[in-house]
Amino acid sequence: MKVDIGRLKQMEGETAHFVLDEEWQSLHYGAEELAFSSPVHVELQVTNAGGTMVVQGKILTSVAVNCSRCLESFVYPIDLPYEDEWVASEKATSEQRENA
Numbered sequence: 001m002k003v004d005i006g007r008l009k010q011m012e013g014e015t016a017h018f019v020l021d022e023e024w025q026s027l028h029y030g031a032e033e034l035a036f037s038s039p040v041h042v043e044l045q046v047t048n049a050g051g052t053m054v055v056q057g058k059i060l061t062s063v064a065v066n067c068s069r070c071l072e073s074f075v076y077p078i079d080l081p082y083e084d085e086w087v088a089s090e091k092a093t094s095e096q097r098e099n100a
Helices: 094-098
Strands: 015-022 026-029 032-036 040-048 052-066 073-087
Touching: 040 073
Parallel strands: none
Antiparallel strands: 015 040, 026 032, 032 052, 040 052, 052 073
């Protein structure tokens, strides 16, 4: 998924909202492969904090998994909060680059 913040970069103190939906087939998690049973839905609020972009939002989707006890398949809903700070690579500190 890509978020176009080009215009927001020029407007310090401003906030933009993004809603993204994307179909994903599967995701490798350790030795398992998780199949998505719904699109990945992302809602973001991005604020230009002068030099950094403060990002808050949530990620919603569901995956088809097998129960480890009975081996029956079921759909597991995912609702995750998302928080991050985006910094342009030329302005990032060595610590921020290591965490990227």
